[in-house]
Amino acid sequence: MKSENQPITPGSAPRKNTRQAKVKWGDNVITLGGNAAILVQSMTNTDTVDAMATAIQVKALADAGSELVRITVNTPEAAAAVPAIREQLDRMGVPVPLVGDFHYNGHTLLRDYPACAEALSKYRINPGNVGMGAKHDLQFSQMIETACNYDKPIRIGVNWGSLDQALLARIMDENAARSEPWTPQSVMAEALITSAIESAQKAEKIGLPGNQIILSCKVSAVQDLIGVYRELAKRCDYALHLGLTEAGMGSRGIVASTAALSVLLQEGIGDTLRISLTPEPGAARENEVIVAQEILQTMGLRNFTPMVIACPGCGRTSSTLFQELASRIQGYLRTQMPKWKTQYPGVEEMNVAVMGCIVNGPGESKHANIGISLPGSDESPAAPVYVDGIKMRTLRGEHIAEEFQAMVQSYVEQRYSNRLILQNT
Numbered sequence: 001m002k003s004e005n006q007p008i009t010p011g012s013a014p015r016k017n018t019r020q021a022k023v024k025w026g027d028n029v030i031t032l033g034g035n036a037a038i039l040v041q042s043m044t045n046t047d048t049v050d051a052m053a054t055a056i057q058v059k060a061l062a063d064a065g066s067e068l069v070r071i072t073v074n075t076p077e078a079a080a081a082v083p084a085i086r087e088q089l090d091r092m093g094v095p096v097p098l099v100g101d102f103h104y105n106g107h108t109l110l111r112d113y114p115a116c117a118e119a120l121s122k123y124r125i126n127p128g129n130v131g132m133g134a135k136h137d138l139q140f141s142q143m144i145e146t147a148c149n150y151d152k153p154i155r156i157g158v159n160w161g162s163l164d165q166a167l168l169a170r171i172m173d174e175n176a177a178r179s180e181p182w183t184p185q186s187v188m189a190e191a192l193i194t195s196a197i198e199s200a201q202k203a204e205k206i207g208l209p210g211n212q213i214i215l216s217c218k219v220s221a222v223q224d225l226i227g228v229y230r231e232l233a234k235r236c237d238y239a240l241h242l243g244l245t246e247a248g249m250g251s252r253g254i255v256a257s258t259a260a261l262s263v264l265l266q267e268g269i270g271d272t273l274r275i276s277l278t279p280e281p282g283a284a285r286e287n288e289v290i291v292a293q294e295i296l297q298t299m300g301l302r303n304f305t306p307m308v309i310a311c312p313g314c315g316r317t318s319s320t321l322f323q324e325l326a327s328r329i330q331g332y333l334r335t336q337m338p339k340w341k342t343q344y345p346g347v348e349e350m351n352v353a354v355m356g357c358i359v360n361g362p363g364e365s366k367h368a369n370i371g372i373s374l375p376g377s378d379e380s381p382a383a384p385v386y387v388d389g390i391k392m393r394t395l396r397g398e399h400i401a402e403e404f405q406a407m408v409q410s411y412v413e414q415r416y417s418n419r420l421i422l423q424n425t
Ligand code: SF4
Pocket: 311, 312, 313, 314, 315, 316, 317, 355, 356, 357, 358, 359, 360, 361, 376
């Protein structure tokens, strides 16, 4: 009997069409929004006054794959340090633009430190933190005029923790006049979106081109964030920066950010993202970059690093060798990427399978570019390795990990250096 089912078509909705900003530094330029790749951002937590420590952390974030790095610019000393940070990054050959994060005194810092205004590639302005009353519009205008003068894009970054109080009061008054007032949650969402869009319109009136404006409306609850961004995306075509603010620490922060951003990305919403993780004590700041990349890569939206496909292990797993090998290969691939991404174009699309036994091991290995099945508890002590779907070798003995890693290296050299030759001919 003929099936009436429709073919299953996995994949996200087409990307929402947004305007495209240009983020420049020196002779470099990257594009954000429109049809550009969804960019990964991060933020330092060093004291910006310490130019060397900040440059080192920016380098670590950029090496991990952050495509823009935001730094706090909160004092005259911090503003004075920004050009030195840029110069140090250029000396170290770190090709990443710096974004300045301003609150309260951004208008004076940008005015008094022109070298800072020039060295930054983008300014983040929080309309809730640019002054109260009559000063608000004046100080906001001063920052926008600086962005126009230096040809810098801006992000209007609204945050529910620092919402413009005058605007919130206005939205609340409007709500009170409704025959059926909205919930406080809806009023808050409306205020966030209104703050972002009205600020962007003001910036355009002052003279900043609309394509140089990126918007964000960050809240800390998953469902609120999804609702706010869906509406924001409906009401404007500015490029959108996604992020769940104060996502939290450890798995909670990762899961909450992934849950919120995945829904939006699946709907084609979002041009750049930052994962706001609270680092565990002693944990690397770069984890937020890795999480952002993994969200995009596991959703099939971008490729950054070869993926390790590993089973969870179970009662058939004979030893910890399987977990150790999966972890070793994952770490190896990541540390090689800064070098490999220029030497071996396309390597970021590679899949490596590391499986715990022959139940699913050979099947997954055949689907991967290269894969290994370690022996399960009742299996002979042999580890078959598949390359491009064909069983190539069987590894035995105490040096399986080293030998498999060498096979991965050799596979990359053969498979992806050919692409380089093809690209150059
Ligand atoms: S592949 Fe083998 S070891 Fe891994 S989860 Fe499946 S049955 Fe368990």
